[in-house]
Amino acid sequence: MSADRIKVLIVEDDPLIGKRYQMILSKDEDIECVGVAASGYEGTMLAALNKPDIILMDVELEDKQAGLRATAEILNYMPEVKVVMLTVCETDDTVFRAFELGATNYLLKNMPAGAVLDAVKDAYYDRSSLHANIAGKITREFKRIKTTEDSLLHNFTILTQLTPTELEVLELLMKDYTRQEICKMRHVEQSTLKTQINSILRKFNKSSVQEIVPVLRELHIPQILAQRKGTLPVGSK
Template identity: 80%
Template sequence: MSEPIIKVLIVEDDNLIAKRYQMILSKDPQIACVGRAASGYEGTMLAALYRPDIILMDIELEDKQAGMRATSEILAYMPEIKVVMLTVCETDDAVFRAFELGVTNYLLKNMPADAILSAVKDAYYDMPSLHANIAGKITREFKRIKTAEDSLLRNFHILTMLTPTELEVLDLLLKDYNRQEICKMRHVEPSTLKSQVHSILKKFGKDSVQEVTAVLRELHIPEILAQRKGSLPVRQSTE
């Protein structure tokens, strides 16, 4: 039984690059280039017309996001098509957004011919193999997300250990009130506030208020606290 012919559509606005891909694909008898588009709009139309198995999609076509928009639309209506993104520079944001859209693989345009053919066949057979640079970026991102999740859970646990008074003090600190202002607002002596702040720092395992607020802001906890409490006023800028 003969192997199936893999239908590939090239979406690339640079004529020389598109011809290079056409030449590379033409040398493999298992692959047939069914068309070439020079814009995201044209790529979407040809995808609907030819129903290729694989699309080699440039990110930057008529504008820097055209490839992303075309990919989003194609995969929304034709999810069976596999999209392999092409770019000259694999920035983190572009890589992650592409995979969020559902692309199968992500290649640099200057990859050698065998890597391009392998990417097409791997995508067709649902065995995508990521280039080392891309795989490394994704691994680092998963590690970052896992670290952030652990930090979020840990800090939420600490928040549950704070007394209502400590939570109010922390809320005011997050809104950038200084200690003198907090004493006045809460009608307490500086020594009392100092003791409360010390208790907060001890529970968070930090040496300064700045360390605590920096971590909580990075995790967007002030917004969560605001939704939870909704009673304390937001400090207005005097500038």
């Protein structure tokens, strides 16, 4: 038996699953289970008391985000701990959030015993062992984020090229005012508003307002503009 065994803490609210992991870990003489917690709160306390090397952390404990919250708190105070997330059904958002918080790996609860032991040892020895489907999810999420950031930068750059009048018109369009309402609010003729909107479309290289507004809303441009009134001039003709 090794003098320094890998200390593992299990955080799992299903006692049967927790017991299964205990049995799996007990079959490897290089691993020692130092505790089993049934909630994120208890897991945080036991982590502080037992100082494990590895934590097998269920994502959904007392609520759907409890495992993620516990992971964030533990790693904030004990960054050297390696956390392997456990779940019955992984989603892209949850997987990415777990790794964003600093989790080392991510396992489905029905993985065979060998995979669990491998995940523990790979985490301990800093070996990359992401399952192919998990690695794919992370890659897709990073790609999605980069695409969104590129789109945000692209569209915000165009916004800075709009005249104050065009920017005000665009903001009103994003608030679902009709063209007739905008004309009344801005005291302009329909032909003037049409010219302004056409200028906006040319700068965005789009043929209709419907191609612009949904994208800007998805990128939270209205909220950004509301927070940056002093940066982008709005309201003067």
